[in-house]
Amino acid sequence: MSQKKGSGGHYVRAVIACFLALIIVFLGYRLLIFGYLSGGSFVSLFALALVTGFILAQWSRLSELSLLGSSVKLRELTNSAEMAIENAETAIKKLETGRVNIYRTALALAMRHPGGFASEYGDGRTREFVLVADMIKSEGLERELSDDLLKKGAVLLARQYDGLSRFQHPATGLELTGIEPEVMVQKFRLWLKEDGRDYAEDRMVPYITEQIELLSRLIEIKQSAEAARER
Numbered sequence: 001m002s003q004k005k006g007s008g009g010h011y012v013r014a015v016i017a018c019f020l021a022l023i024i025v026f027l028g029y030r031l032l033i034f035g036y037l038s039g040g041s042f043v044s045l046f047a048l049a050l051v052t053g054f055i056l057a058q059w060s061r062l063s064e065l066s067l068l069g070s071s072v073k074l075r076e077l078t079n080s081a082e083m084a085i086e087n088a089e090t091a092i093k094k095l096e097t098g099r100v101n102i103y104r105t106a107l108a109l110a111m112r113h114p115g116g117f118a119s120e121y122g123d124g125r126t127r128e129f130v131l132v133a134d135m136i137k138s139e140g141l142e143r144e145l146s147d148d149l150l151k152k153g154a155v156l157l158a159r160q161y162d163g164l165s166r167f168q169h170p171a172t173g174l175e176l177t178g179i180e181p182e183v184m185v186q187k188f189r190l191w192l193k194e195d196g197r198d199y200a201e202d203r204m205v206p207y208i209t210e211q212i213e214l215l216s217r218l219i220e221i222k223q224s225a226e227a228a229r230e231r
Contacts (some may be wrong), residue, residue: 017052024049100144106132107148111155121167122211123159130214133221146229149221157181157218164215167208172196185216 028045032038110128129152136145161181168175172195176184192200192209199205 021049021052024052099139100141103132103136103139103141103145104148106135107145107152111152121163121208122214123156123163126156126160126211126214126218129153129156130217130221137224142225142228143231146225149225150229153218153221153225157215157222160211160215160218164208164211167204169196169199169205171199181215181219185212185219188212 025046028042028049032042107129110132111125113125133149133153136142136149142149161184164184165177169191172191174188174191174196176188179187188208189212192205196205200209
């Protein structure tokens with residue numbers, strides 16, 4: 001298997017080397033015709049093209065190259081370069097894994113200790129979860145952490161929705177019970193522009209507005225994570 005792969009790579013390299021040598025010779029011939037090169041210069045360029053093509057074609061088989069008395073261990077140089085590339089790729093993969101683990105831990109931390117005033121009409125963990133989710137998306141790790149985002153986001157979305165479902169505004173008759181989360185967001189925003197406009201500065205309305213927007217963000221995160229998981 002490895003011999004076939006090696007012979008295939010040698011064949012491709014030989015074709016490329018011949019192609020490059022022909023290009024150099026062709027360009028040299030054109031320069032010779034138009035008087036930009038002398039006959040001696042063209043011969044030198046032709047020889048250089050042949051030598052370059054040979055070296056490229058036989059690179060994998062050459063073990064040593066001597067230039068002006070200096071010896072270069074080509075195979076050792078190639079092996080060292082390949083090893084350096086492999087080490088770099090391994091290091092990059094480890095860094096990528098480390099980044100994923102850091103944000104997975106951040107999501108877990110965002111799910112701790114709910115409570116406080118925010119728990120009455122929402123969940124006190126939602127704001128921090130949204131911030132972490134935004135960082136995950138900006139770092140391009142949404143696909144890797146899509147399951148975590150969906151699982152933890154579903155818990156917060158349900159609690160946020162249940163809390164906001166209990167909100168009522170008796171003065172205008174606004175109720176948010178018995179409707180889907182998306183409809184709840186749309187209904188409250190419309191109410192805020194119309195019947196609730198005169199109550200926008202009331203003690204509870206700004207707070208409920210914030211919780212509604214957090215609910216909207218949870219819906220967006222859910223949709224985005226589902227799309228990322230399918231990619």
